[in-house]
Amino acid sequence: MQEETTPQALPVDDVMAxxxxxxxxxxxxxxxxxxxGIGPVLACLEEHLAFQVALETDGILFAAGPMWTDDEQSWEGDGMVVVRAASRAEAIEIAERDPMHIKGARSFRVRPWMINEGTMTIRLDHSSQTYRIL
Structure with a gap:
């Protein structure tokens, strides 16, 4: 009798199906x-944020922000940026244009991510002309 084993990975087509x-x-x-360290990151921060806003304006940036330490008490300079791109190669090209990476303050890694589940709720109050992301 042959023992069943759990696969270590699934082909993308199987996940999509x-x-x-x-x-x-x-x-x-x-x-x-x-x-x-954080010093070079802080030195590039203003240019980096301007780059991020430009990506947002161009409809490329989905979300971005700092990643706290696991105890949620400090920031060591790590960040996460989620972009809309046609391919991983294109996403790498976007990352390479970030002033943080151009100046060598940060290195990066790009991973494909498929959104399947979740919600985003925006409350818009007409009377006060205010909104909140819930």
């Missing part, structure tokens, strides 16, 4: 990490 009724929105996550 199993979740065919879900959103299946392909995005790319850029994990960005300081190379030599």
């Amino acid at each position: 199993a979740s065919k009724e879900m959103l299946q929105k392909q995005l790319y996550v850029i994990f960005t990490t300081p190379v030599d």
Whole structure:
């Protein structure tokens, strides 16, 4: 009798077939990490944020922000950027244009990420002309 084993990985097509009724929105996550401490990161921060806003204006940036330490008490310079791109290669090109990476303050890694589940709720109050992301 042969023992069944659990596969270590599944082909993308299998995952897509199993979740065919879900959103299946392909995005790319850029994990960005300081190379030599937080000092060089802080030196590039203003240019980096301007770059991020430009990506947002161009409809490329889905979400971005700092990643706290696991105890949620401090920031060591790590960040995560989620972009809309046609491919991982294109997402890498976007990451390479970030002033943080151009100046060597951070290194990065790009991972494909498919959104299947979740919600985003925005409350818009007409009378006060205010909004909240819930």
